[in-house]
Amino acid sequence: MEKQVIKVGLMGLGTVGTGVVRIIEGHQEDLLKQTGLPIQVEKILVRNKDKNRSIDVPIEKLTTDANEILDSPEIDVVIEVMGGIHPAKEYILTALEKGKHIVTANKDLMALYGDEILSLAKKNHCDVFYEASVAGGIPILRALSESFSSDRITKIMGIVNGTTNFILSKMSQEGADYHEVLAEAQALGYAEADPTSDVEGLDAARKMVILSTLGFHIPIKLEEVSVRGISQVTKEDITYAKNLGYEMKLLGLAEQNGEGIEVSVEPTLVHKSHPLASVNGVYNAVYVHGQAVGETMFYGPGAGELPTATVVVSDLVTVVKNMKLQVNGLGIASSYNEKKLKSDDQRFSKYFLRMIVPDQPGVFTQISQILAENEISLATILQQPKSKEKKAEIIITTHRASKQSFTMALAQMEKMEIVSEIKSYYRIEGGETE
Amino acid sequence: MEKQVIKVGLMGLGTVGTGVVRIIEGHQEDLLKQTGLPIQVEKILVRNKDKNRSIDVPIEKLTTDANEILDSPEIDVVIEVMGGIHPAKEYILTALEKGKHIVTANKDLMALYGDEILSLAKKNHCDVFYEASVAGGIPILRALSESFSSDRITKIMGIVNGTTNFILSKMSQEGADYHEVLAEAQALGYAEADPTSDVEGLDAARKMVILSTLGFHIPIKLEEVSVRGISQVTKEDITYAKNLGYEMKLLGLAEQNGEGIEVSVEPTLVHKSHPLASVNGVYNAVYVHGQAVGETMFYGPGAGELPTATVVVSDLVTVVKNMKLQVNGLGIASSYNEKKLKSDDQRFSKYFLRMIVPDQPGVFTQISQILAENEISLATILQQPKSKEKKAEIIITTHRASKQSFTMALAQMEKMEIVSEIKSYYRIEGGETE
Structure with missing residues (x-):
């Protein structure tokens, strides 16, 4: 049966979800040109239907019952942008069981249960795309899985947390104190009231799990990442670093050589001549070294409604193209390399x-x-x-x-x-x- | 008929061609895992079979007769890395007529005859991939055509010529004179004996034609690009620029707004806070501004045997995947936007x-x-x-x-x-x- 229209179930209507609705509604013509099919947001899972929102959505599209999406035979694709592990994980697994394709921005989920989710998807011939889970607007997962597919990636270094990069950049530029800048970041909405996950490096570690698993074709576990946050970094450290020619960055590092692999997240002095050193503010960047390609770097916004939503929608476009080609799930690469962690x-x-x-x-x-x-x-x-x-x-x-x-x-x-x-x-x- | 092995005809065995052979032969197992099919270089078109080469190739694979590739029913994909317009254009058109897929690194050809080549490919259900034609190791064409597919690109700025960027970086870092540095670049092999195409901006202009055509969905012609080279840039200009907070770069610019589009290549003062300002030496970078995604930048080697060859092979992998999916040629986007050049x-x-x-x-x-x-x-x-x-x-x-x-x-x-x-x-x- 040829589809006449692609119906999407959206889970979550926060900043990213709102952006997704805006882009799908605002770019109907472009999307049609790209995929040959109109795309329509059919149902949106929210916590409260009556909440005031920055976007006008017909009330009948909103639901508080996930099953209205999961049980609907009309819905082909589920976009999960609600965040958190539970119940997002259960919803995604159920959706996959029912043959629905998934686009998600959920780094926590993909870092912890990526293997399980991808295996089920492969088995059920479903797509799972999660570009937005790492470095918001930067198409780094696509680069790793497609562009560098014939290369051997030896090193991935990332500034993958905007909050900490904002704090460290500000400390460096203004000689300001950590606690001062953290308070400012919280006031600006760049840091959460409880900033632990960002400042202690956990958020960055999850993203490095996703990047290294994909880049090295080895399933990395979160507990295998050695993590140190930035809460102990002082302005004196940053000043000394600068005098020596370095910028302080919370750097995710994934490296492999003949002996094995290592994945870490820690505050690192990055030499000013390195392209990562000049990545400032809430921007993210991922540096990839491939045996053949040499040094490359991908730079862009790490978060934000529209950057992240753009990447979600481009994943959605790929799903729809794959549906037309009937090749969903085929692109999910198995981790085929043996894991050996460096001591x-x-x-x-x-x-x-x-x-x-x-x-x-x-x-x-x-x-x-x-x-x-x-x-x-x-x-x-x-x-x-x-x-x-x-x-x-x-x-x-x-x-x-x-x-x-x-x-x-x-x-x-x-x-x-x-x-x-x-x-x-x-x-x-x-x-x-x- | 299911293919048992993918046979490739390679046209050109210079630096890039040599790299392609090395990667295909050295990564058989990886390629097999990715595509499910072994890939084999069947014939290589060279000018002189007896030339001494840095790579060992069985003499029976070499040929001086293009028809041994074009007429071979066994060869599925032609990789063209010989460069130049003629006879590369005729070979590619003939190959497409015979249903062979094309991977090319030929920017001159794609800038001048991209439309003709892509139309013929689409008609014959053949793929044409040309990632290596712009910015060597940077997967920028894939990013434009896939990752930002739901975005509206408003601006593309590129440092897309390594020779001129080497010269300008050196002039800036050492306060050296243009002619001095050009001579050094020639000695190092970074500039050709006749450097006109690089230093007068023609090479960069061709790359901007390819980037803007793809990014804006509008067929740009080379003569529509306004071009100024770097041969008039003096060390005094660079010094003044630096004192004002700028770096001199040969910048390709493609911009569109409601009034129309403009494409240019000219020496430009780039403010030091801009990520393009710190792209030095033979590195390339392409900055893309999308309405939704905001600022992104892709950085990497602009040329070189292995970076370019890696990108060629990743295009080849995509061709082979598309062959298995029987979707070749479907991904070729038509230019659907109306062209209106800004006055x-x-x-x-x-x-x-x-x-x-x-x-x-x-x-x-x-x-x-x-x-x-x-x-x-x-x-x-x-x-x-x-x-x-x-x-x-x-x-x-x-x-x-x-x-x-x-x-x-x-x-x-x-x-x-x-x-x-x-x-x-x-x-x-x-x-x-x-």
């Missing part, structure tokens, strides 16, 4: 280290000895007195060292009497010194 | 203007009067004496003015006695002053 002695990085010591002879000798014993070689050293306290501050950057060595050296230094305080340490990315 | 009084830009005048009272009054009469308002003014010659140098930046007004004012100033010399003028892109 800490296989994870190498350059490091930045800042500590307070007594201002007395011989201190640095002891510190440099510990580093040497752990096979860490120094790249730059800055020692300066903190006159008031008869203390000195030491800022060190290292050449590449294993995480194991660095952690060990840190632990040893913390126990030393002559180390008053380890102020901070960060990974370093980019720049010439290797 | 010069509809093209607005900020401008930079540098001139030499006698160092005497009243000069600036006369110049500012001419600008005012042409409805051009000043943003910044710098006047400084050139002591040796009793002359002064005036550097002006303007707010947005029409190209017609600016051209008129320029012509009037050139006739003025008090203007000794108009040194240079450039468009300005980015920055806050509008």
Whole structure:
């Protein structure tokens, strides 16, 4: 039976859902030209039908009962933009069981249950597209799954959380304090009242799970990502970083080599010559290194009603095209590579280290000895007195060292009497010194 | 009849062709996983079978006769990486007549005859993919045709020529002279012995034809692109630009609004806060502004054996997938929007203007009067004496003015006695002053 019109069930009518309705209604002609079929939002699942909204939707399209979408034989595609794990997961699995295709912006769900959802979709010949779940308006998942399909991706680095990038950019540009800028971000609506998920790196970690799973063809689990947030980053750290030629970024890193893979999210000093260093404010960017293609970067808005909704609708267009071609579900790639996580002695990085010591002879000798014993070689050293306290501050950057060595050296230094305080340490990315 | 293996005819075994052979041979397993079919390079068209090559190819695969590829019923896909218009065009048209799919990296051909080639392909249910023709390793054509398919693209700006970007970056970073750096670029192989096509902007113009045709759904002709190269750019211009907060870039610009479209390639002052300003060396970047998605940018290597070859092979993978789905040629979009080119009084830009005048009272009054009469308002003014010659140098930046007004004012100033010399003028892109 040839479809005459594609009917969509929309779950969620927040900012993204509203954008989706606006685009589908406002671009009917374009969509028709692209897919050959009119597309229509048939039902919208909301929590409250009587709420005041920024968009006019006929009340009969609204429902508070998910089954009006899930049980409707007329609805071909479910767009899930309600967020959260439950009941979004159950709705999506039920929709797939009923042969409906899914477009979702739900990073939490895809990071935690992507495997289960994609397997069921493949089995039922359904599409699941989730471009909007990572880096809002940036078509990075499509690039990874299509454009670089014949390449071997060795490294993915992402600034994939707009809230933390806004905070760090502001701290860097204005020399402002973390708590000050967080409060401003909350006032502007860039950070939530409870900012934990953003500032502690959890949101970024979920996105890195999605990116690395797709890029490496290996199912990565959230608990395999090592995560450190930005709440401990001080303006002093940022100032020292800048003086050394770096910008502080909450950087997602996924890397694979012959030994295995590593995925992490942590505040990182990114050298100013690296294209990621100049990604500021709420913008996102994903840097991909492929064995053949070399360095590429994708930059764009990380969130926002229209950017995210645009990407949702372009996923919808792909679903409709696939329906016409009767190829839904065929594009879902299985993870075919074996997973081998690197141990800490296989994870190498350059490091930045800042500590307070007594201002007395011989201190640095002891510190440099510990580093040497752990096979860490120094790249730059800055020692300066903190006159008031008869203390000195030491800022060190290292050449590449294993995480194991660095952690060990840190632990040893913390126990030393002559180390008053380890102020901070960060990974370093980019720049010439290797 | 189900295909057991996909046989490819390769036309050209230069750097890109060599890369294609390497990737196809080196990634057999990956390609098989992605397409379900083994892919094999069956014949390679070369000029000289006995030439020494950096790659080992069995001599029986080489041919100097294009018909061995075109007439072979076994060959499903022709990859054209020989370059040039003739005979590449004839080969491609013949291949399409015979139902073979095309992957090409040939920007000259696609810029000049893209319409003819794509129409024939559509008619014959053949694919033509040409991602590698613009910005080597950057999957920008796929992004425009798929990811932003539901958006309305309003602006495309590109640094799409690596040679000129290398030259301008070097001039900016080292304060070096144009001719000096051009010679260095030639020595490094980044510029050809006859660099005209690159430095005069023709290469960039061809790429902008391809980008704007696809992005705006309007067939743009090469002669509709206004083009100015970089051979007149001096190190003084670059220094002044930097002091004002700009980087000099050879910028391709394609813009559309309610009044019409404009496409140009010219040296442009790009504000340092704009993501394009930090694209240096032989890297390319394409900035896309969509009504919904907002600002996005795609960054990557503009050329090179492996980046370009990777993109060629990913186009090949798409062709093979389409063959399995029997949907070849269906994805070729017709240009459905009406073409209306903006006239010069509809093209607005900020401008930079540098001139030499006698160092005497009243000069600036006369110049500012001419600008005012042409409805051009000043943003910044710098006047400084050139002591040796009793002359002064005036550097002006303007707010947005029409190209017609600016051209008129320029012509009037050139006739003025008090203007000794108009040194240079450039468009300005980015920055806050509008």
